[in-house]
Amino acid sequence: MTDQNGSQSKRHRRVTAQTIADLAGVSRSAVSRAFSPGAYLSAEKRHRILKIAAEAGYQPNALAVGLKEGRSNLVAVFVGSMRNPYDAAFMGCLARSLNAIRKWPILIDGTDKSANSAVEELMRYPLDALILRGGSMAPEIVEHCARAGIPMISSGRPVSAPRVDNVCCRNAEGLREMTRLLIARGRSRFGFLGGPPEFYSSAQRRAGVLGALDEAGLRPIAEATGDYTVEVGAAAARRLLRENDLDALVCANDATAIGALSAARDLSLDVPGDVAVVGFDDIAMAEWPIFNLTTVRNPIEPAVGAIIRLLEKRLADPGKPGESISIDAVIIERGTH
Amino acid sequence: MTDQNGSQSKRHRRVTAQTIADLAGVSRSAVSRAFSPGAYLSAEKRHRILKIAAEAGYQPNALAVGLKEGRSNLVAVFVGSMRNPYDAAFMGCLARSLNAIRKWPILIDGTDKSANSAVEELMRYPLDALILRGGSMAPEIVEHCARAGIPMISSGRPVSAPRVDNVCCRNAEGLREMTRLLIARGRSRFGFLGGPPEFYSSAQRRAGVLGALDEAGLRPIAEATGDYTVEVGAAAARRLLRENDLDALVCANDATAIGALSAARDLSLDVPGDVAVVGFDDIAMAEWPIFNLTTVRNPIEPAVGAIIRLLEKRLADPGKPGESISIDAVIIERGTH
DNA sequence: GAAGCTAGTGAACACGTGTGCACATTCGCC
DNA sequence: GGCGAATGTGCACACGTGTTCACTAGCTTC
Structure with a gap:
């Protein structure tokens, strides 16, 4: 019978609480009450209304409810x-x-x-x-x-x-901890590759790196900014790595770090032998064997x-x-x- | 004065068409008309109403409109x-x-x-x-x-x-064309690495590959199914490449193909020297220099x-x-x- | 000046719902 | 039997809007 209706060009009349009320022989209020858990309604009647409503595919109109409830x-x-x-x-x-x-x-x-x-x-x-x-x-x-x-x-x-x-x-704390770890492993010639400077996250992460270096009496040898994408990260990393003798490159996010990995590969630098590369976020890609990136997880x-x-x-x-x-x-x- | 209202614990009264009507000294209908382009309303009045509405930050309530218009x-x-x-x-x-x-x-x-x-x-x-x-x-x-x-x-x-x-x-046509290209370049020992078999796209793409091979009197040497992810793609590709002597591996999507690339690398197979690897979709990653993946674009x-x-x-x-x-x-x- | 026409306007309705309020019914108790 | 309490139910309102309909004022035409 649905197929027969298929050719209806008439306005498809939406099924409303009144429809159910007529079908069940009760008032529209009763239908409304059947759907609000706390309301006074005899169990038998509620059950009957809900059954009929289910058969007719009725659900209270969300716009009307929203309008009413604000x-x-x-x-x-x-x-x-x-x-x-x-x-x-x-x-x-x-x-x-x-x-x-x-x-x-x-x-x-x-x-x-x-x-x-x-x-x-x-x-x-x-x-x-x-x-x-x-x-x-x-x-x-x-x-x-x-x-x-x-x-x-x-x-x-x-x-x-x-x-x-x-x-x-805790962006700063995360990258500070990571930088401490790198220092403990013997790294000392640091570069930092940030994101867009106006991004809060990038500024915080940079602060963490600088903080940890400062504790150890170190300063970054070189810095650059990217835009959190792989492509720009790769270009910036290539410049940083070619022009400076770094043994650690800390990146403000994983995409940038992944760009840095391919830059290192292009320059025939061994990671982590010649230079350590770390990121931030721990996106799914970071775990892939090709990258196998050490990073700081930003837990979702x-x-x-x-x-x-x-x-x-x-x-x-x-x-x-x-x-x-x-x-x-x-x-x-x-x-x- | 907004600050003074800041401590209001009273219900924040939403600004409505009636509010604007009172402010402008017109009927609520006039306000409604001011917002519906085709309606009869003197230009002067419409202008005044819209100005007052803008100052008060009024916009017609979308729920009420939705309820009315269905x-x-x-x-x-x-x-x-x-x-x-x-x-x-x-x-x-x-x-x-x-x-x-x-x-x-x-x-x-x-x-x-x-x-x-x-x-x-x-x-x-x-x-x-x-x-x-x-x-x-x-x-x-x-x-x-x-x-x-x-x-x-x-x-x-x-x-x-x-x-x-x-x-x-046009999944089938895309991968058929690609397979023809590979055949024209001299490849003949094909493998196909699909997605979940119940996926329409995977079935279609497979059909395209088989079609092109058939035209050339070829048949795939080996097949496997993945789940469209890199990880599973890598595992499946490793098996395929180790157990068969392929010179072309056609993958049902890019993620799988990227997995296949790392599998080839693990097995010390040269791409494209020993084996060609192609994907489908042309996701952003496919263009990265590390992958530089030949693929079929599924244009977004x-x-x-x-x-x-x-x-x-x-x-x-x-x-x-x-x-x-x-x-x-x-x-x-x-x-x- | 009367009649007809047009532009402009406000009252009223419909959209579909939740719920306060008044009323009806039943029950228990004296 | 009478009466208060408890329970169940329907009417009516409010939510905020777009639009039809009747109506008024102003203008043109004879």
Whole structure:
């Protein structure tokens, strides 16, 4: 009979609570109550209503509920760049976790400048929250969100505004620990290959390296900045390695480090014999035998877990002050140090 | 004065069309009309209303509009796995394109079985469409969508149901062409390393290889299946290359091919001297100098463009029959053949 | 000046839901 | 039998919007 309906050009009438009420011979209120756990309704009637609803494929309209409750269960996620393997993996984990608690992540790819105007447009929904991952966001947008009362959770780069929650990896501590390890293994001629200087993560990681070197009475022989991609990392590393006699090259992320590995190969430098190369993040590629990269893990699951916890706390108490959670980095020793 | 309001524990009253109407001394209808381009409204009044609205940060509530119009501007996107670099890149491009036309992609990560129940739950929103990328979806969900009148667009694996649109790469033709090229270059002892056998793309690509070999009176010496990941690809390739004397190994995707490259390296086989290795997709990594992989490009932007076009056509005419668009694959000659 | 037409405007309805409130019914107890 | 309490149910409102419909004021035309 569905096939017979297949040719319907009439407007497909959506099945609503009233439909179910008519079918079950009860009032529309009763149908609504059948779907809200705490409500007064005789067990027999509730059971009958739910059965009929299931047969008819009825579910309460989320837009109507959202309009009524002032809460949409939608969460905007502003992600730096999907081309970055770390961000992509992070996004996947975050999406799964949000799906599990029935919050729906709306993906805004933030590479383009148009992303900011997209967020502005999205504000028309009563979003449950706005989650920032990495990428920068115009300050006026942040303020606009705050004024509209949309909770914000930032991950990877702290946002200091009244009721904004933050989740951040201990970048400096991680790379400081790693640098200490390299020094203990006898390395002394250090280079640092950073990311975009305006990135918080890159600045923090650099600070960690310099801190550890300072403790040991050392200073970096050379520095350069990349853009967190493999290609630019390789080019920058080639220059650093050719023009300086380094025995350790600390990179601000794994993609850059992987670029550095191929630069070393091009220059016939043995890793780790001639020079140690380490990264940050521990993306899936770092474990591949071809790279076997020693790195500092920027753990995704604890960070996502913290975001989910903060989100639930914030929804329970919208007025509470902002909170900051730090995630410990983990040294992963493989074959390049 | 905003700061003074900062300590408000009162319910943050959302600014609504009525607020603007009161401020401007007009009726609420006038405010609504000011925001709908075609409506009758004196230019002077419209201008004043829009100015006041901008100052107050008012935008029409998307939930209310959606409820009224029966269209939410939300699009569910069901993606195979974010860990797969091709899927991640595809998703990024798709998100950007959807953002640009003011459609909001809700990301459902489909690795888990719970994804199907998530889709069911999402059905409570009057979704503009459901976009499938790769990953399989339970047939009952497909039927449920059809019954609820939610348009579906599938990419990467055709879904044959009444009003479902499809976008698919010419997998077979792409790999057939590539195999012909290898044969023309003198290769004759072929191996094929596939993906999961139940994947449409893997089966199609295999068919292309076998077709080209058949034309030349050849047959593959050995075959194996992987799961489209580097790790499993490497293990399978190692076995294939050790147990057979191949001079060409055709892989069903780039990740597998990259695994094969490292297997060849382990076995001290020269690529392309001893054996040619080719992949499919042309992910960003394929271009890296370390891999420099000859492959068949599965072009993302044309595919995403086709999805967007199909979506707009479908929204304009919900009853039209399903359409299928094929995307040409492109041979990318690099250093491994 | 009357009539007809046009541009502009506000009241009212519909969209689909959750829930406060008033009411109906039943039960236990004196 | 009477009465308070407890339980179940339906009406009506609110959420915020777009749009139809009736209506008014202003202008043109005879």
